[in-house]
Amino acid sequence: xxxxxxxxxxxxxxxxxxxxxxxxxxxxxxxxxxxxxxxxxxxxxxxxxxxxxxxxxxxxxxxxxxxxxxxxxxxxxxxxxxxxxxxxxxxxxxxxxxxxxxxxxxxxxxxxxxxxxxxxxxxxxxxxxxxxxxxxxxxxxxxxxxxxxxxxxxxxxxxxxxxxxxxxxxxxxxxxxxxxxxxxxxxxxxxxxxxxxxxxxxxxxxxxxxxxxxxxxxxxxxxxxxxxxxxxxxxxxxxxxxxxxxxxxxxxxxxxxxx
Ligand SMILES: [Zn+2]
Numbered sequence: 001x002x003x004x005x006x007x008x009x010x011x012x013x014x015x016x017x018x019x020x021x022x023x024x025x026x027x028x029x030x031x032x033x034x035x036x037x038x039x040x041x042x043x044x045x046x047x048x049x050x051x052x053x054x055x056x057x058x059x060x061x062x063x064x065x066x067x068x069x070x071x072x073x074x075x076x077x078x079x080x081x082x083x084x085x086x087x088x089x090x091x092x093x094x095x096x097x098x099x100x101x102x103x104x105x106x107x108x109x110x111x112x113x114x115x116x117x118x119x120x121x122x123x124x125x126x127x128x129x130x131x132x133x134x135x136x137x138x139x140x141x142x143x144x145x146x147x148x149x150x151x152x153x154x155x156x157x158x159x160x161x162x163x164x165x166x167x168x169x170x171x172x173x174x175x176x177x178x179x180x181x182x183x184x185x186x187x188x189x190x191x192x193x194x195x196x197x198x199x200x201x202x203x204x205x206x207x208x209x210x211x212x213x214x215x216x217x218x219x220x221x222x223x224x225x226x227x228x229x230x231x232x233x234x235x236x237x238x239x240x241x242x243x244x245x246x247x248x249x250x251x252x253x254x255x256x257x258x259x
Pocket of ligand 1: 222223
């Protein structure tokens, strides 16, 4: 398969609309009850009712819809942990659940095209469709052409304009598993960006998954000899590098004023 033969977009198939059986009042997995407060936006509260200390979590009102069901279950788990004695292990679990909860909330907001709450260090909301390029399609083509379709990762446009392209390993907010996340600079989502350039930067970030950082003494070798050698296997390497050095900085300067 050639680089430019994009795969069929399997995700554009409309899901069947089904009648909701999800309760917004109770967790389906525990004894936690949910309440909603329109004044809350970036916070939630927990109280414990009755002699058994049944947790009741108060969430922002916008989290009442079905698409927040996974996030609500994370909030329910958090409420149980928050009620327990604060050992070091439990404190770490509380932090882990809170991070996953807010990351899951951000992803739902991003999927709906709404403004995200964006906190540093959290799992970034995945937005792969840009104005000019759909990163899922570029990734599928690069993965197929150069990695036999074996790479498993998520890809998103960077959340800020000045953002650089990078690869990181994050905890998936829903499953808690470690996943590879590639973030691509928005300077590439432009009408003056040829396909070989966007595919070049995606290929570069994919290589970071294939060739992990080498630690030598107290040095981290990110772009070692092996990396550089593989990077040059990209057929439009020179053209991409040239675009990256000459056009990308201009795009980023021009885009700084955009929202
Ligand atoms: Zn790199």
